[in-house]
Amino acid sequence: MAGQRRSPTQVDVARRAGVSQATVSLVVSGGALGDQVAESTREAVLRAAEELGYTVNAVARSLKSGRNRMLGLYTFEPVFPVDQRDFYFPFLLGVEEATAAYAYDLLLFSSAGAGGDRRIYAGGVNRLKVADGCVLLGRHLHRDDLVELATEDFPFVFVGRREVPGVELSYVAADYVGATSDVVRRLIRLGHRRIAYLKVTDDREWTHDREVGLWQGLAESGIPEDQVRVLAMTEWAALTAVQLREWLAAGTTAVLVEPTDDDSAIVALERAAAEAGVRIPDDLSVAVLGDPELREASARDWTRFTIPREQMGRDAVRTLLELIDDNTSPRQVYLDCTQVPGDSVAEIPG
């Protein structure tokens, strides 16, 4: 029952077929030279392999060739994004789909987070290398790990723009700059002139890009920058009914909101508006700079843009395979977001 019998190797097959191990390798893995094996020999080998129940040892093979036909997926998030409600789930979907399409297998590095903090080089070992390359994911990344990965020349692609000083990374990102400036230009076109911006303090790439998009949208519309009131996340305690009324009194007609993990900004804004008796969009237009989940938290059809998450996953895989196969230098890919009109933005008459 429980023999734990060592599975047969090419040597076993060779012995049985009366040929050398090299010949067995030629037959079963038949590279370019696989044709030059005599038909009778091939049959003998295959029969022996069949009888012994031989199967190729993928580990040994990849030790030799350095290739595995496996792509890794690693996430810096504390828990692996398999939950369908998770922000990251669509990325996973896209990655899986593309991986399968290219006839690779997908290795989920779930184990990495078992002990709390997610590090690639836990215990000095880089498990990622079992795969031919790796797609990375997550907000809470460790830049040191990325530097180390890059210096090792290990092929990887981040989903989302990530910058590390002194290193050129590959990533597939949503074009937040373009999407945000589109939103701003649209607001201006609708007659808005004074705008508030609820910003995440944590100054990471995604926040930075939205801010750049904001200024860019203003510039392109010829609106001076001092027409914008920026409220950073630490100041959210200040996002009260009083604050809202004050803004309105000062002529503010629209608010841009950057979504967060928990979408608390949107919820806070909605609550403050309700308290202040401010109607959206009649008294105040609101545009969300992204694609919040907001299952039960808010039923409203916000004016927003959606991030092409599945597509980002697919493109990450494609880019990764280019890195691996063509050994090209790092690439940065940007994908357009899709504007969703929604009903939280109104026109300012005349």
Add this chain to the structure above:
Amino acid sequence: MAGQRRSPTQVDVARRAGVSQATVSLVVSGGALGDQVAESTREAVLRAAEELGYTVNAVARSLKSGRNRMLGLYTFEPVFPVDQRDFYFPFLLGVEEATAAYAYDLLLFSSAGAGGDRRIYAGGVNRLKVADGCVLLGRHLHRDDLVELATEDFPFVFVGRREVPGVELSYVAADYVGATSDVVRRLIRLGHRRIAYLKVTDDREWTHDREVGLWQGLAESGIPEDQVRVLAMTEWAALTAVQLREWLAAGTTAVLVEPTDDDSAIVALERAAAEAGVRIPDDLSVAVLGDPELREASARDWTRFTIPREQMGRDAVRTLLELIDDNTSPRQVYLDCTQVPGDSVAEIPG
């Protein structure tokens, strides 16, 4: 930029530290003998490793040890169940969770289905063996593959009961027999005596178990078997308004429905009932023998039972690890389903 530089090995580190490769191995992988390395040597090695950016090669390591700390997940379904609406998705969730909990990585064999039909032994190669063991999934399995897997002594666990003549498999299954007999006994208790049963023709384990549960429930309630009218799937064309009225006329008060991939049985039944002017549950009680998705297809809260899918995934992993670590003989695990009262079953007045 794109040097594709070979990453440093223990040999490189050894050279730089002025010791042998074996010593490096002792230091970095420090087995039981790791302590017997002089402190000065250890420091020198670690420094050299640090400077070279050495990381252990997981492939080579597992070639040596025969272990990988990877579990595989393979599905016989045509497309990998990453879609959240998929029947199989919760299994995946459970498997992933448990895998991570045990600090293993999860290898999704997505590639296997790229060329249409899913076979484990595509091209004579058993890719599954890269992993230490494998969880299997899916309705459209190839029993030959299972036989071959079993004869190879490769550890694997099926999610769902699967039987193959002459081989003892491991699986984690939902207790369909118990759940169905519970439903039947409940119907009897409510006064139902003549019952119809809509059965999937394709006689597989899951159908068989429900039928066994049906007869068992009847027997335990002391109801003769001829009180049941079985309608197999091929006869669904017969599931018309006329048929329904005929049943009612013959005294049938309840219908058991086995769910299918597309839940077409339920939809067909609901449509026929509407056509015939038969109200559920007033004129006819309906119990679903399972856990249909039915997103838009039917809004009703059917009387049914739910399959503990995530738990099955978790238990599959646990069982698999027992097979691997303790090298035990095959195990079969059954998990209880949960009855959901719903509102499609009514009492028959005394």
Add this chain to the structure above:
DNA sequence: CGGCGTCCTTAATACGTATCGATCGCTGGT
């Protein structure tokens, strides 16, 4: 000063495969 044990390090080997160069047998041409 020899013998012995302790502690540290190393050489050698195995894991299973892929691949290159070498070899061997054979045919056909001159």
Add this chain to the structure above:
DNA sequence: ACCAGCGATCGATACGTATTAAGGACGCCG
């Protein structure tokens, strides 16, 4: 009869690590 040429096969080696048996340095005791 000899050699070129070719097709088929094999021997040897490398991939990077873990492990075991053996070796060497050193100190301690008699």
